[in-house]
Amino acid sequence: MDLLTDILHEAGLKRRLLDLRSLDAQTPLQFPCEKSMGLHVVTRGRAYIHSASLQEPIALEAGSVVLMARGCTHVLSTSPNYDPAQVRSVTGDLAAIPLAYSPSPGTSTLISGAYQFWHDPVHALFREIPAWFVLDGQSLSKFHPLTLTIGLLDEELSKPSMGGQTIIYGLLDVIFTYLVREMVDQQGHARAGWSQGVADLQIRKAVTVMHEDPAYAWTLEELAKHAGLSRTLLAERFRRTMGDTPLSYLRTLRVQKAMTLLSEADHTLEHVARAVGFSDAFSFSKVFKKIVGQSPSDFRRQAKLDQASPWKMRAG
Structure with missing residues (x-):
C-alpha cells in the first residue's frame, strides 16, 4: 500500500x-x-x-x-x-x-x-x-x-x-x-504529526494495514501484532509520534472514505456507514459531524453544489 x-x-x-x-x-x-x-x-x-x-x-x-x-x-x-x-x-x-x-x-x-x-x-x-x-x-x-x-x-x-x-x-x-x-x-524531522509517525517503520506498519482495510474492525491488539509491538508500546509510540491514538486515526480514515462515497454516488447513509466500518447510520453520522463539522446529508448537498461549479473542479 x-x-x-x-x-x-x-x-x-x-x-x-x-x-x-x-x-x-x-x-x-x-x-x-x-x-x-x-x-x-x-x-x-x-x-x-x-x-x-x-x-x-x-x-x-x-x-x-x-x-x-x-x-x-x-x-x-x-x-x-x-x-x-x-x-x-x-x-x-x-x-x-x-x-x-x-x-x-x-x-x-x-x-x-x-x-x-x-x-x-x-x-x-x-x-x-x-x-x-x-x-x-x-x-x-x-x-x-x-x-x-x-x-x-x-x-x-x-x-x-x-x-x-x-x-x-x-x-x-x-x-x-x-x-x-x-x-x-x-x-518528519520537525515535530509530531503524520509525517513523523510514518517515519517510524513499526508505526507505519500499523498505519498501512488500516489504510488497506479501514472498514475492518481493527483492535489495538491486532494493530500491535502487525506492528510487532505490545499494545502498550504501540499506543505510546503512536501518540508520541502521530499526536493521535490508533483508533482515533482509524475513525478519521473512515470518515475521509465516507466523504468520497457521499460525493460520488447517492448511496443511503446506512450503506455508506457499513461500507466504511460503522455498525449503523446513527453512530456514523455522529462521528462524521464531529470530524467534518457537517452532517453527512449537509455535506452531500454541499458537495453537489461544488461539483456543479463551472471552474472549481475542472481538471486538466
Missing part, C-alpha cells in the same frame, strides 16, 4: 493546469487558491511571489519549485515590486492556455498548476502542509529527480511536439508528488 497515493486519492485531488507562459514585467498574475494547493515551476529566468501573509517576496530562480497551501492567494511577477493596476487574475480557463509558445529574450518561463479538492480533506497530512514550501533550484544537484524532471519539462515547452500536453500534465504530477514527498520527509 502506497500511503501517500492513497491519501491524495481519498482527498479527491484533481489537477488543473492554471497557466503556462512567458511572464513579462508588464503582466503580474494573481492566483486564487481558495480550494486548492498551488504549484509553480520556474523553468527559465526569475519570478517573485507576493502575498499579504509574506513579510517580503519569495524569489524563485530557474529550476525552483514552490507549493502553496490552500487559501494562499498570491501574485506572481518578474521583479520584487509590481504595479497593482497591471495585475491580471488567472481564471484557469484551459482553452486560453497556450501550450506552445516561443519565450522572448529576458522573460521568465513558468508553469503553474492547482491541485484542487472536492471537499476539505480531514486527514492529518493536510494539517502539516506549510503555507509556502519552496525548493530552491540552486540547492538541488543536477541529478536530483526534481532537477531532471524540470529539465524534461523545459525541453517539452521549448520544443513542443505531438503528445506534448499529455507529457506536460504528467511531468506536473511528478513534480507535485516529489514536492509533497520532500515536504513529508522534512516535516
Whole structure:
C-alpha cells in the first residue's frame, strides 16, 4: 500500500493546469487558491511571489519549485515590486492556455498548476502542509529527480511536439508528488504529526494495514501484532509520534472514505456507514459531524453544489 497515493486519492485531488507562459514585467498574475494547493515551476529566468501573509517576496530562480497551501492567494511577477493596476487574475480557463509558445529574450518561463479538492480533506497530512514550501533550484544537484524532471519539462515547452500536453500534465504530477514527498520527509524531522509517525517503520506498519482495510474492525491488539509491538508500546509510540491514538486515526480514515462515497454516488447513509466500518447510520453520522463539522446529508448537498461549479473542479 502506497500511503501517500492513497491519501491524495481519498482527498479527491484533481489537477488543473492554471497557466503556462512567458511572464513579462508588464503582466503580474494573481492566483486564487481558495480550494486548492498551488504549484509553480520556474523553468527559465526569475519570478517573485507576493502575498499579504509574506513579510517580503519569495524569489524563485530557474529550476525552483514552490507549493502553496490552500487559501494562499498570491501574485506572481518578474521583479520584487509590481504595479497593482497591471495585475491580471488567472481564471484557469484551459482553452486560453497556450501550450506552445516561443519565450522572448529576458522573460521568465513558468508553469503553474492547482491541485484542487472536492471537499476539505480531514486527514492529518493536510494539517502539516506549510503555507509556502519552496525548493530552491540552486540547492538541488543536477541529478536530483526534481532537477531532471524540470529539465524534461523545459525541453517539452521549448520544443513542443505531438503528445506534448499529455507529457506536460504528467511531468506536473511528478513534480507535485516529489514536492509533497520532500515536504513529508522534512516535516518528519520537525515535530509530531503524520509525517513523523510514518517515519517510524513499526508505526507505519500499523498505519498501512488500516489504510488497506479501514472498514475492518481493527483492535489495538491486532494493530500491535502487525506492528510487532505490545499494545502498550504501540499506543505510546503512536501518540508520541502521530499526536493521535490508533483508533482515533482509524475513525478519521473512515470518515475521509465516507466523504468520497457521499460525493460520488447517492448511496443511503446506512450503506455508506457499513461500507466504511460503522455498525449503523446513527453512530456514523455522529462521528462524521464531529470530524467534518457537517452532517453527512449537509455535506452531500454541499458537495453537489461544488461539483456543479463551472471552474472549481475542472481538471486538466
